Amino acid sequence: MSAAHFPIAIEDNVAILKLNRATCLDVAGKHALTEALDILKGREDLRALVIAGEHPQAFLVNVAELADMSAQSARNFSASGHALAAALEALPFPAVAVVEGPALGGGCEVVLACDIAFAGRGASFGQIEALGGVMPAFGGSWRLARRVGYARALEMMFTAAVIDAETAKAYGLVLETAERGGALDAAKAFARRLSPTRAASVAAIKAAAIFGWNRSPADINRFEEDRFATLFGPEQSQRMHAFLARQQEPAKP
Secondary structure (H helix, E strand, O other): OOHHHOOEEEEOOEEEEEEOOOOOOOHHHHHHHHHHHHHHHOOOOOOEEEEEEOOOOOOOOOHHHHOOOOHHHHHHHHHHHHHHHHHHHHOOOOEEEEEOOEEEOHHHHHHHHOOEEEEEOOOEEEOOHHHHOOOOOOOHHHHHHHHHOHHHHHHHHHHOOOEEHHHHHHHOOOOEEEOOOOHHHHHHHHHHOOOOOOHHHHHHHHHHHHHOOOOOHHHHHHHHHHHHHHOOOHHHHHHHHHHHHHHOOOOOO
């Protein structure tokens, strides 16, 4: 899969990237998105990137890919997630996430790697990895704490809590909420507010804000990859297969 699989439109110097299918954070999707970001990084005319979940299940990983994954494959899976998050942070302009459905696990981590997020009323967020016997692996173990606070982040990760859009706003995970279908318009309105400012100033502010934390994300990412890989084995596989089976059960009336 190449970057071309995710359509990108340019509106008023804002790139709008549509996540147009389910589980866009699967293995192929992560690589395609990273490739797209590397291309957009060189566009000097852009003032912002908006990543919008056009499919209701866009901000999800494919659990079936992880269920029987080896430890080495798990390490590679984590590393590719870190590469995607790093590509978002390396953009010289704000990356804005637009979420209208669930952003869980790796999807929530991608939202956290964006600078700002807007959510529709039907959005939900959570680092649910512990239910599957693993842990956040795309930087969520530390980015969530930076966004919502240490204790709140641990509560969410320990319990695999899923929170709604309004709660996410109250926690600071998203900037604003909107009526269903309105989050993209809210993100575009934010991007238009950048027009009076100098692009180089915004790029410098973003870089300084990311660099200013007191621990190297690269060091934490390596730690995260190591720990994530050690969690793969019989118990993790059993849990993920059980999760997949529950997903296939008919909905209760």
